[in-house]
Amino acid sequence: MTILDKILAEKEKEVEVLKQHYRQGSLQAKKVDVSLYDTFMKADKMSIIAEMKRASPSKGLINDGVEPADQGKLYEECGAGAISVLTDEPFFKGTIEDMQAVRSAVNIPVLNKDFIIDEIQIERAYDAGANLILLIAAALPEPRLQQLYQYAERKGLEILFEVHNEEEMLVAKRIGAKIVGINNRNLKTFEVDLAITERLADMVDTKETLLISESGMKTGADVERVAKAGARGILVGETMMRSKDLKETFDQLRIPLGE
């Protein structure tokens, strides 16, 4: 059993509980109407989705000491284009309340980072003020991904569609994903390799599709690599959560983008 299988098995249970207990509209949140796609496509620097990530299955505890609202505000002040908040509790120590707290504190798009397998999670993300949800190609069969994609779109949410290999990139294209995240980390083995972005970026027309390179970004040189491949955005968790000087970290990673 891979870690992804374990997480998905846990999600099935969570969804059952949500279906019994979650009342639609029971969460109240500020709504911020900005499109990540539009702002990232227009930016002349690498855009950063900074992540609120206390822990992970591959790294264990990363930083348990930050307040989500404070961290979110800091990210925004330092130049984040969006904020990703992990809301998975068993494996990442996040909660939906973390996302609500960040949502109230900032005015940039917020991504609900979770393993979405059911419409009810999309309802909850929407109610809690998310602008975007994550859909992971490796988590579900294509027809189900398609349904959830359309469901989220109808609610006015944007979708970060995450892929890790050629086959999944073809699924992204068939579904018509506008924002594609190439995860450099294999969710089954935890291996991280920026060459994944270089390999898969070639398959898309980056004039139409917004490419985000996810995971393993530490230095300006890493960012140069994925920028060259065609990424206009990066998703950075651990490096942000461990940074002692966020302003400096952002300045290093927000490199100018050529044409």
Ligand SMILES: O=P(O)(O)OC[C@@H](O)[C@@H](O)c1c[nH]c2ccccc12
């Ligand atoms: O901490 P990193 O290596 O910067 O990675 C961030 C982000 O890409 C990673 O948290 C992630 C990418 N896809 C996911 C899917 C589920 C949970 C987490 C993730």
